[in-house]
Amino acid sequence: FSLPVKNITADVDQAKITLRGVPDRPGLIGEVLGPIGEAGISVDMIVQNIARECTTDITFTVQRTNLERTRSIIETYRDTAWQADSVEYLDSVAKISVIGAGLRDHAGTAAKMFQVLGEAGINIQLVTTSEIYISVSIEERHLEEAQRLLHAAFNLDAIDGEAA
Amino acid sequence: FSLPVKNITADVDQAKITLRGVPDRPGLIGEVLGPIGEAGISVDMIVQNIARECTTDITFTVQRTNLERTRSIIETYRDTAWQADSVEYLDSVAKISVIGAGLRDHAGTAAKMFQVLGEAGINIQLVTTSEIYISVSIEERHLEEAQRLLHAAFNLDAIDGEAA
Numbered sequence: 001f002s003l004p005v006k007n008i009t010a011d012v013d014q015a016k017i018t019l020r021g022v023p024d025r026p027g028l029i030g031e032v033l034g035p036i037g038e039a040g041i042s043v044d045m046i047v048q049n050i051a052r053e054c055t056t057d058i059t060f061t062v063q064r065t066n067l068e069r070t071r072s073i074i075e076t077y078r079d080t081a082w083q084a085d086s087v088e089y090l091d092s093v094a095k096i097s098v099i100g101a102g103l104r105d106h107a108g109t110a111a112k113m114f115q116v117l118g119e120a121g122i123n124i125q126l127v128t129t130s131e132i133y134i135s136v137s138i139e140e141r142h143l144e145e146a147q148r149l150l151h152a153a154f155n156l157d158a159i160d161g162e163a164a
Numbered sequence: 165f166s167l168p169v170k171n172i173t174a175d176v177d178q179a180k181i182t183l184r185g186v187p188d189r190p191g192l193i194g195e196v197l198g199p200i201g202e203a204g205i206s207v208d209m210i211v212q213n214i215a216r217e218c219t220t221d222i223t224f225t226v227q228r229t230n231l232e233r234t235r236s237i238i239e240t241y242r243d244t245a246w247q248a249d250s251v252e253y254l255d256s257v258a259k260i261s262v263i264g265a266g267l268r269d270h271a272g273t274a275a276k277m278f279q280v281l282g283e284a285g286i287n288i289q290l291v292t293t294s295e296i297y298i299s300v301s302i303e304e305r306h307l308e309e310a311q312r313l314l315h316a317a318f319n320l321d322a323i324d325g326e327a328a
């Protein structure tokens with residue numbers, strides 16, 4: 001039985017943009033992110049949940065050095081190309097990811113990550129997953145503690161993060 | 165310049181569970197997913213956006229054969245371990261993913277995927293990303309068309325999906 005988790009990575013270079021109450025119509029998210037991609041700004045996490053009463057929220061993260069450029073693009077297109085109830089910008093978030101092949105097949109890996117952070121009183125702001133990553137957004141001040149706790153919980157060598 | 169997108173994958177074996185209005189407190193998501201992991205049920209996509217007024221929604225997907233078992237676990241723990249305004253269960257969703265190394269560094273890849281689906285009138289219900297995956301949830305009836313359009317948009321050989 002191989003341990004599913006191979007590594008834990010942390011990234012503080014995250015600035016978060018949250019669009020509240022955008023219409024849930026085809027093409028909307030492409031209209032929002034299109035001009036940002038054309039400006040050569042890389043987008044990291046993109047999170048959107050199921051709409052409620054025909055609107056939903058979209059959150060995405062960029063590198064902190066790109067927050068102001070992203071803000072000016074968003075404010076240019078807002079109310080011309082698309083509408084949102086409000087837009088929030090925040091530059092002190094951090095991302096921590098659990099990485100391993102076939103995470104999906106290891107029932108409970110994500111739950112374990114969430115439980116470890118929960119028991120330490122660390123609030124999870126965003127969650128996004130794929131077959132080999134589980135990433136969460138937390139406050140930057142918790143990042144070091146979160147890394148230490150997750151290394152211990154998944155039996156990883158704390159120094160370089162590789163599976164012990 | 166290497167093309168960022170290497171492959172497109174599709175998965176119809178997706179059943180979606182959405183918890184509406186859960187309290188945004190540390191430990192909550194671990195309490196929800198813990199019993200599901202303990203039952204040996206693998207969870208695929210997990211999506212949670214930034215809370216609004218101290219509550220948020222959590223969506224996750226399981227294989228369709230596990231929907232009923234997941235439902236009975238959720239209904240057992242609901243109102244005893246955690247609260248939610250409502251819970252929705254849906255078994256006719258599909259996932260389509262764009263896969264490629266370093267997607268984050270290729271500004272515009274995600275926007276292009278979203279624009280292609282938007283122009284075809286295909287509504288995106290959920291979005292979740294990692295460094296090498298961009299996954300969206302759409303209605304199952306759009307899956308074949310979405311695959312065909314994305315293969316063409318990213319210059320992939322339609323037959324086996326590998327980069328042409």
Ligand SMILES: C[C@@H](O)[C@H](N)C(=O)O
Nearest residue numbers: 026027028029287288
């Ligand atoms: C909200 C947004 O994702 C919309 N559903 C779209 O397809 O673009």
Ligand SMILES: C[C@@H](O)[C@H](N)C(=O)O
Nearest residue numbers: 123124190191192193
């Ligand atoms: C909503 C849920 O993710 C909560 N913030 C937690 O940390 O568990």
